Amino acid sequence: MTTARYDVVAIGNAIVDVLAQADDAFIAQEGMTKGSMQLMFSPEDADALYAKMGPGQEVSGGSAANTVAGIAALGGKCGFIGQVADDELGEIFAHDIRSLGIRFDTAARSGDPSTARCLIFVTPDGQRTMNTFLGASQFLPEAALDRELIADGAILYLEGYLWDPEEPRAAMRAAIEVARKAGRKVAFTLSDVFCISRHGDDFRRLIADGLIDILFANENELTALARIDDFDAAVAGIAPQVTTLVATRSEKGAIAVSHGETVSVPAEPIERVVDTTGAGDLFAAGFLHGQAQGMNLAKSLKLGAICAGEIISHVGARPQCDMKALITERLG
Amino acid sequence: MTTARYDVVAIGNAIVDVLAQADDAFIAQEGMTKGSMQLMFSPEDADALYAKMGPGQEVSGGSAANTVAGIAALGGKCGFIGQVADDELGEIFAHDIRSLGIRFDTAARSGDPSTARCLIFVTPDGQRTMNTFLGASQFLPEAALDRELIADGAILYLEGYLWDPEEPRAAMRAAIEVARKAGRKVAFTLSDVFCISRHGDDFRRLIADGLIDILFANENELTALARIDDFDAAVAGIAPQVTTLVATRSEKGAIAVSHGETVSVPAEPIERVVDTTGAGDLFAAGFLHGQAQGMNLAKSLKLGAICAGEIISHVGARPQCDMKALITERLG
Numbered sequence A, B: 001m002t003t004a005r006y007d008v009v010a011i012g013n014a015i016v017d018v019l020a021q022a023d024d025a026f027i028a029q030e031g032m033t034k035g036s037m038q039l040m041f042s043p044e045d046a047d048a049l050y051a052k053m054g055p056g057q058e059v060s061g062g063s064a065a066n067t068v069a070g071i072a073a074l075g076g077k078c079g080f081i082g083q084v085a086d087d088e089l090g091e092i093f094a095h096d097i098r099s100l101g102i103r104f105d106t107a108a109r110s111g112d113p114s115t116a117r118c119l120i121f122v123t124p125d126g127q128r129t130m131n132t133f134l135g136a137s138q139f140l141p142e143a144a145l146d147r148e149l150i151a152d153g154a155i156l157y158l159e160g161y162l163w164d165p166e167e168p169r170a171a172m173r174a175a176i177e178v179a180r181k182a183g184r185k186v187a188f189t190l191s192d193v194f195c196i197s198r199h200g201d202d203f204r205r206l207i208a209d210g211l212i213d214i215l216f217a218n219e220n221e222l223t224a225l226a227r228i229d230d231f232d233a234a235v236a237g238i239a240p241q242v243t244t245l246v247a248t249r250s251e252k253g254a255i256a257v258s259h260g261e262t263v264s265v266p267a268e269p270i271e272r273v274v275d276t277t278g279a280g281d282l283f284a285a286g287f288l289h290g291q292a293q294g295m296n297l298a299k300s301l302k303l304g305a306i307c308a309g310e311i312i313s314h315v316g317a318r319p320q321c322d323m324k325a326l327i328t329e330r331l332g
Helices: A024-029 A043-052 A063-073 A088-098 A135-139 A147-151 A166-181 A193-208 A219-226 A231-241 A279-292 A297-311 A323-331 B024-029 B043-052 B063-073 B088-098 B135-139 B147-151 B166-181 B193-208 B219-226 B231-241 B279-292 B297-311 B323-331
Strands: A006-011 A015-021 A037-040 A057-060 A078-081 A116-122 A128-133 A153-159 A185-189 A214-218 A244-248 A254-258 A261-265 B006-011 B015-021 B037-040 B057-060 B078-081 B116-122 B128-133 B153-159 B185-189 B214-218 B244-248 B254-258 B261-265
Touching: A006 A063, A006 A147, A006 A166, A006 A279, A015 A088, A037 A043, A043 A116, A043 A128, A057 A088, A063 A078, A063 A088, A063 A153, A063 A185, A063 A279, A063 A297, A063 A323, A078 A147, A088 B088, A116 A135, A135 A166, A147 A153, A147 A166, A153 A166, A153 A279, A166 A185, A185 A279, A193 A219, A193 A231, A214 A219, A214 A279, A219 A231, A219 A244, A231 A244, A231 A254, A244 A279, A244 A297, A254 A297, A261 A297, A279 A297, A297 A323, B006 B063, B006 B147, B006 B166, B006 B279, B015 B088, B037 B043, B043 B116, B043 B128, B057 B088, B063 B078, B063 B088, B063 B153, B063 B185, B063 B279, B063 B323, B078 B147, B116 B135, B135 B166, B147 B153, B147 B166, B153 B166, B153 B279, B166 B185, B185 B279, B193 B219, B193 B231, B214 B219, B214 B279, B219 B231, B219 B244, B231 B244, B231 B254, B244 B279, B244 B297, B254 B297, B261 B297, B279 B297, B297 B323
Parallel strands: A006 A078, A006 A153, A015 A116, A037 A128, A153 A185, A185 A214, A214 A244, B006 B078, B006 B153, B015 B116, B037 B128, B153 B185, B185 B214, B214 B244
Antiparallel strands: A015 A057, A057 B057, A116 A128, A244 A254, A254 A261, B015 B057, B116 B128, B244 B254, B254 B261
């Protein structure tokens, strides 16, 4: 096994987020489940919802893409694989990720549909409710995988969201094989409860087959995966099947379990929760960067909490401050 | 003269801003003049500069468009006329302005060039340096003017930036005539010193001909227009030629002169200047809204200062808080 030239190579949705303020009444009126993600299957549905939205801010997003953006901001070396269309939003996504020094070579896809967008309604409590039009992103073909890049990443990071469409699912299965053959670690985030309700059996099999080294989940996802209501019991059921389990618990902090050792970290104190978009993605960024840098579990968790704290203190899921300086200040 | 159904109808560039952080060394290295606006004449130049830019945030912009966005956020009724292309950035611009309740009917232009974009580099001191690719915006034809809308606005507001390209200049001259015939007021912002160096004689003639009721300028623009180095002397030279002169002076506040009366307002105290993009635009929004609501000079100026203070406390030139609540709190 040669030394990996990249810390983390991620495969995920290539999305531009459109963020706007909304009140709780609007979320209820539109029949959305606050705090969750739902898919919009047609461009017409996406247009209709966009028309009801207030003035927006566009910021590159995508769960795994946010994570590698965070790692790059911390100084890590990353690659990203994801499908954009040959349009202006695709150019924005590609620009933003490349401008962070992240290798991104997936060729843009011609014709319809357009680049994925996620309409995100941010309520006064800072909670985000997401509505995603996957567009081109759901057509990432296995042929688009840069196998050399994957084999060259110490950790392959995959998002559960992308398990939903057929082509990327096949691509991710192939990517896991490439990473395994190259002796690399595979990290996976369960992304959202709806992913588990649709693909829980796939996820349980991947885990049981020992293909996942680092598993990220929040409380709801973990209990859904374990099919147990109690959080601690769910941890006890899943942890032994993976090398490292990381469970995030919003304002209650997070825990990591690895080789029988359990460590926990409180949430970082922040002045005001402005927008929780990307909290889990940036937690994963901090944790993975810590692991790639050889930090222990506790320090990796702390790094995750600091990154999540930064991201929820402003609008958008990509870091806006000098993350290296922030980490030096907070981590010591 | 019938009662106007709109408070302000504006004609301006229809631009999407791309904002990113940069340090002073970058501004110097690229030969930019910090705090100013420069035009990029080819899409290749725009692409080359974009490639050097860090990860961005996209927010609708355009000077006069920002102003009507501000007035709409304050509760005023506005219309906007400006040229976008038939592309994704054009859709974003149109969505954002319409979502504020602003009437915007200018048909999108097919084919190249694309919708205008402004690459804005924000330095650590919060100062913004702008690089604009005018794209479709410079092709606003006189035929696109909605003359009924213009005649239905109590104030027609024009930006000096748009005086540069030929077609919009002709359109604005026609619009002034429509507004005058309908007995409406005409407000004009000088926008930038480069506009005066190119079109100062036009501006001086418009003013001397009594076509401008409300003139907005910052210190540099006013002295350039008056061709006098001293600010007070420039005010004394220009003020008698317009009904109302509003001169903004950054952290020194602003003054207004009307019918021989001079009033001034200090800058609003704010915690931290994050991004000065849109400060002048939102000052104009507050002042014009005050005037449209029948407030006196001093109160209109104060409203301008509060709006400018809000906009420089965050990234982007469109209001992000509940402006009506802010005004109630600050103006009493």
